[in-house]
Amino acid sequence: SRVPDEGKVLGGSLLDTLKGQGSVKIGIASEPPFGYVGDDGQATGEAPAIAKVIFERLGIGEIKPVPVDFGALIPGLKARQFDVVSAGMYINPLRCEQVLFSDPDYLMLDAFIVKKGNPHGIKRYEDIKAKGLKLASGKAYAQIDSAKAVGIGNILILPDQVAGLDAVAQGRVDAFAGTRITVSDAVKGSNRAEATEPFQPEIDGKPVYGAGGFAFRLSEQNFRDAFNEELLKLKENNYKELLEIVKPFGFGMADMTDLTAKELCAG
Amino acid sequence: MNWDWQVVDDFMPRFWDGVLVTLQALAIGTLIAFALGLVWALAQRSTLMWVRWPVIAVTEFIRNTPLLVQLFFLFYVVPNFGPSMSPLTTGIVGLGLHYSTYTAEVYRAGIDGVPVGQWEAATALSLSKGRTWRAVILPQAIRRVVPPLGNYVVAMLKDSPMIATIGALDMLGEAQAFSNETFTTEALTVVGVAFIVIAYPASLLIRALERRLVR
Amino acid sequence: MDGSELIRFDKVTKRFGSNVVLDNLDFSVDSGKHVTLIGPSGSGKTTILRLLMTLAKPDEGTIKVNGDYLTHEEKNGKLVPAGEKHIREVRKNIGMVFQQFNLFPNMKVLRNLTEAPVTVLGMSKEAAEERARDLLELVGLTEHIDKYPTQLSGGQQQRVAIARALAMRPKVLLLDEVTSALDPELVAGVLDVLRDIARTTDITMLCVTHEMNFARDISDAVLMFDSGRVLESGPPEKIFGDPEHERTREFLSAVL
Amino acid sequence: MDGSELIRFDKVTKRFGSNVVLDNLDFSVDSGKHVTLIGPSGSGKTTILRLLMTLAKPDEGTIKVNGDYLTHEEKNGKLVPAGEKHIREVRKNIGMVFQQFNLFPNMKVLRNLTEAPVTVLGMSKEAAEERARDLLELVGLTEHIDKYPTQLSGGQQQRVAIARALAMRPKVLLLDEVTSALDPELVAGVLDVLRDIARTTDITMLCVTHEMNFARDISDAVLMFDSGRVLESGPPEKIFGDPEHERTREFLSAVL
Amino acid sequence: MMSSEFFTTWFLPGIWITIQVTVYAAALGAVIAFGIGLARDSQFWIVRFLAGVYFEIFRGMSALVLMFWMFFALPFFGWQLVPMWAGVSALGLTYGAYGSEVVRGSLAAVSQAQKEAGIALNFTRWQRLRLIEMPQAWPEMVPPFNNLLIELLKGTALVSVITVADMTFAGNLLRLGTNETTPIYTLLLVLYFVLAFLITRGMRLVERKAKAGIGQQPEKRGGITAKLSARGETLQAGSGSAGGMG
Numbered sequence A: 001s002r003v004p005d006e007g008k009v010l011g012g013s014l015l016d017t018l019k020g021q022g023s024v025k026i027g028i029a030s031e032p033p034f035g036y037v038g039d040d041g042q043a044t045g046e047a048p049a050i051a052k053v054i055f056e057r058l059g060i061g062e063i064k065p066v067p068v069d070f071g072a073l074i075p076g077l078k079a080r081q082f083d084v085v086s087a088g089m090y091i092n093p094l095r096c097e098q099v100l101f102s103d104p105d106y107l108m109l110d111a112f113i114v115k116k117g118n119p120h121g122i123k124r125y126e127d128i129k130a131k132g133l134k135l136a137s138g139k140a141y142a143q144i145d146s147a148k149a150v151g152i153g154n155i156l157i158l159p160d161q162v163a164g165l166d167a168v169a170q171g172r173v174d175a176f177a178g179t180r181i182t183v184s185d186a187v188k189g190s191n192r193a194e195a196t197e198p199f200q201p202e203i204d205g206k207p208v209y210g211a212g213g214f215a216f217r218l219s220e221q222n223f224r225d226a227f228n229e230e231l232l233k234l235k236e237n238n239y240k241e242l243l244e245i246v247k248p249f250g251f252g253m254a255d256m257t258d259l260t261a262k263e264l265c266a267g
Numbered sequence B: 001m002n003w004d005w006q007v008v009d010d011f012m013p014r015f016w017d018g019v020l021v022t023l024q025a026l027a028i029g030t031l032i033a034f035a036l037g038l039v040w041a042l043a044q045r046s047t048l049m050w051v052r053w054p055v056i057a058v059t060e061f062i063r064n065t066p067l068l069v070q071l072f073f074l075f076y077v078v079p080n081f082g083p084s085m086s087p088l089t090t091g092i093v094g095l096g097l098h099y100s101t102y103t104a105e106v107y108r109a110g111i112d113g114v115p116v117g118q119w120e121a122a123t124a125l126s127l128s129k130g131r132t133w134r135a136v137i138l139p140q141a142i143r144r145v146v147p148p149l150g151n152y153v154v155a156m157l158k159d160s161p162m163i164a165t166i167g168a169l170d171m172l173g174e175a176q177a178f179s180n181e182t183f184t185t186e187a188l189t190v191v192g193v194a195f196i197v198i199a200y201p202a203s204l205l206i207r208a209l210e211r212r213l214v215r
Numbered sequence C, D: 001m002d003g004s005e006l007i008r009f010d011k012v013t014k015r016f017g018s019n020v021v022l023d024n025l026d027f028s029v030d031s032g033k034h035v036t037l038i039g040p041s042g043s044g045k046t047t048i049l050r051l052l053m054t055l056a057k058p059d060e061g062t063i064k065v066n067g068d069y070l071t072h073e074e075k076n077g078k079l080v081p082a083g084e085k086h087i088r089e090v091r092k093n094i095g096m097v098f099q100q101f102n103l104f105p106n107m108k109v110l111r112n113l114t115e116a117p118v119t120v121l122g123m124s125k126e127a128a129e130e131r132a133r134d135l136l137e138l139v140g141l142t143e144h145i146d147k148y149p150t151q152l153s154g155g156q157q158q159r160v161a162i163a164r165a166l167a168m169r170p171k172v173l174l175l176d177e178v179t180s181a182l183d184p185e186l187v188a189g190v191l192d193v194l195r196d197i198a199r200t201t202d203i204t205m206l207c208v209t210h211e212m213n214f215a216r217d218i219s220d221a222v223l224m225f226d227s228g229r230v231l232e233s234g235p236p237e238k239i240f241g242d243p244e245h246e247r248t249r250e251f252l253s254a255v256l
Numbered sequence E: 001m002m003s004s005e006f007f008t009t010w011f012l013p014g015i016w017i018t019i020q021v022t023v024y025a026a027a028l029g030a031v032i033a034f035g036i037g038l039a040r041d042s043q044f045w046i047v048r049f050l051a052g053v054y055f056e057i058f059r060g061m062s063a064l065v066l067m068f069w070m071f072f073a074l075p076f077f078g079w080q081l082v083p084m085w086a087g088v089s090a091l092g093l094t095y096g097a098y099g100s101e102v103v104r105g106s107l108a109a110v111s112q113a114q115k116e117a118g119i120a121l122n123f124t125r126w127q128r129l130r131l132i133e134m135p136q137a138w139p140e141m142v143p144p145f146n147n148l149l150i151e152l153l154k155g156t157a158l159v160s161v162i163t164v165a166d167m168t169f170a171g172n173l174l175r176l177g178t179n180e181t182t183p184i185y186t187l188l189l190v191l192y193f194v195l196a197f198l199i200t201r202g203m204r205l206v207e208r209k210a211k212a213g214i215g216q217q218p219e220k221r222g223g224i225t226a227k228l229s230a231r232g233e234t235l236q237a238g239s240g241s242a243g244g245m246g
Ligand SMILES: Nc1ncnc2c1ncn2[C@@H]1O[C@H](COP(=O)(O)OP(=O)(O)OP(=O)(O)O)[C@@H](O)[C@H]1O
Pocket: C016, C019, C021, C039, C040, C041, C042, C043, C044, C045, C046, C047, C048
């Protein structure tokens, strides 16, 4: 079929359509704890949990998860395989050209999976560069850019964090870079690997914020704005409601942020 | 649609990296497939039941299940009890192992194609088993097996992009990573064309070889 | 050497499924003799040669070659099926030439002749090649020494095959209708070579052939087979001139 | 209908590469006649039948069947190569029986006979089946109507093939050594059927055969071929009894 | 190894998707195989040429690359395929090309004499194809088609890479959700093997019927391995060009 037209109503009418049908398809990337399919076969994670609350309030009762590769999230969104990306995707200028982001629902530091006891004393990307160690990261992870920015070449790109854990534990690489929570989740229960202290990556002295939000098609501004409004409400009272929703997934006060998509898109 | 040569230009260095990985996987995978396939073929003719049957069962199983899942299995499951290998090594081993079950069939047909009179003549001359294989049977079988083996090399080339799914960045893997980062698609098209450009002359070559050998 | 018993079939029975091809067969061949087997198609002639060459195994009975059991070994006074090693040892006494030549197409003529002497008998390469040259001269193919079998005519190939069998210095040479796959005009050359060999060497020959003139020429004895039994045997003059059995007479009148 | 000219070859030449198989050949066959072509192997007999059946095309010259050009059409007074449609129209007049029967193995006997009448001639299925039954009775195979060709003997297959050709009601029936692929004991049955047909129908027959007795029986005329030319022709008594040419005499003495 | 909820929400539908993709791709592939296979022997050179180009392109193409391209690149040319259809098309187009070689080879193997007998009965080209050549070529096509079908079944695992939720995809989901890999991949392999086995048995029935349809007895082949193997001509339909599928 032809690629659908970019909406006839200025700012898009998707929200009304979805309300009408009572369900929304959300794209997730199988990355705990942001969004994944749990052992019970249901979509779960930080982003789907937030989505559930917000869409409910927007009048959409049912959420249909569409699990895809992380790399397929933006193409899939554009191709209308789902209506919104609900995977805790980092907001950065390059992606802002492709999709509309909601304001971030978390701000997260990076961390590494390293061998038990962190034999190389890895704390930041710079250590890896300086010691000439081998780094891995996930396919299409934002961490790759931060690592490249400090001059690390030859990064091993793995399909996902589970492969990363294996790679570190088996000594294929010295560290696997991901978000603080991805990393700490992956090493849970492992006796061969551990997570390093979270840190704030920088490029040219400027901090690179790992702030993630929901992504919408460029044409669906109305939908995004409505979503933002609800998100803002969740953040009221010092993030009270939001914290409650995301706590089960390991998020805490330290991960909350007031940054906006606009600021993050500006770079 | 808008085709941007600049994007193609940017992709080129990584394209060549990918080509290198593809060729590496293909070359070593071919060696494994050719060597292991011969081992299978000989084992399948063993007079010992406990050699013959397990080998037949294993090769049938491998041949009738998807390479992709086998790669996952080698990469995610095998390290739990066996060796853990890098993505590229896993990919090469997977390709080689999978295709060895095809080449085993090719060898089998090649060996069966040697007239029974040759075996009898070797017996009449009292040649030993090993000598019969090395000096009489295999040299004759090889002529028949070269063209089909060549076909499987081309087939393996076409299957090689699967190793990207376990993180060995071949041509397709590089193109996919590049496309993800830049939100462009030229790289995928380039790789698609590259496959045809490599595979077509290769199959022409094999057809020529076939005409020369099978006369 | 002549005169001693070289081959002995003792109550040999061979079946294929329910088809009894050799039936309690007894016969012997003395060293240095040239014996021809004749008989209708399917009477079991080829089977006898194949049993001797260990390409098939008898179901019952024993075969002795040069005093040793062929497919059996004596162990502690008991006959047990022979191991591969024993078989290979006894088999060294026997050479065979096939109807379809069966030269090794991947080897040149010279190596067809030297391969087995070198690897089986452990001859030096030089000695083997020297002997190969002699044999090629015997069969009149010296100038083809460096060709592949496919580059030779059928008759030439068969002469090479004869030389190849002789290169192993067997005591017995088995010949199974060695000319019947050849065009008529090539038959004579091969038979001439065999006549030469019969005349000039003391090798024992066991020959299946439909070339009755050739059989008459070279044979010391002719064995007439029918249905897996020796119907009658004797010198060629007797068998061809005045056979005892009606069946033999019939057969001969059909093929002569 | 008898008497008019049904087939005419006009200066027909056919070559395969440099091999001139038919050389400027002229001859004609009148309607209702039974003509036999004889001659040594390779003289071009089969080629003539194949040209008539449009399985091959002449290199030069024209062929007329029932007054129409076979491989040419007249357009604006000029002869041009014929289109598929024209060829199919003229071809309706011709039926052929092959040496190798060539029954369709994927169809039972009945359908082998009805398929072409129904799909090509547009006959109703009932009419076609009725005719098929009549023809099977003629060739004596009524009870085999429901078998596959592979379940029949060669002679039975050939009789079915004859019936199949007749089912199309051709004006000419071409027969190319229809008995030479058969075991000797099956030949008579097929020839009997053909004799019947020759006697009871007014179909024109063009027959290549080595069965000289049969040829003598049924022929109105015999054409002796050699090297792509008609050497002589005439009634069978003449050709077989007192041929003009030495070559014919030789040929006949060889085959009789 | 997996909860029953996971089994019913992902794994069971995954098996169904795998079967669907196999069936649809096989249907598309069959249409292409016959279309292109016939076109490659067309009397018009331009048709022959175009069919030949199709064959060479898709035979030389990696199914996975094609799938990726259809999924990611095609939308940028203005066309969008649902992932499953991108997968089905890629597989169908590729295996159709291999299949065309089988069709062409089998038709060419029908004896010249049969074609001539058809001419002698004045059938048209199309009638000859439909009534004589195709029915006789068909039994010859079945075994190589069986091999192709098994290759296709194996190929369907690729659709998981473009996010079609087939059984391989479900396996990956479970791995990511639970990091429990051994049982799930083992189960996957066994399931594919079972499906391949069923296909082979099914095709044997088809072959038997096809052979009976031309009055032949199918030769007996014994043993489980003989029933399953991609043995023989294969692939190597046409000296193995289709054999080079994989
Ligand atoms: N491998 C086999 N399997 C089954 N039957 C066999 C086999 N080899 C030989 N036979 C049968 O054994 C019988 C004797 O065969 P043999 O070849 O010894 O006859 P022969 O005397 O050499 O005949 P010919 O003159 O035709 O070569 C025949 O009936 C044949 O069908």
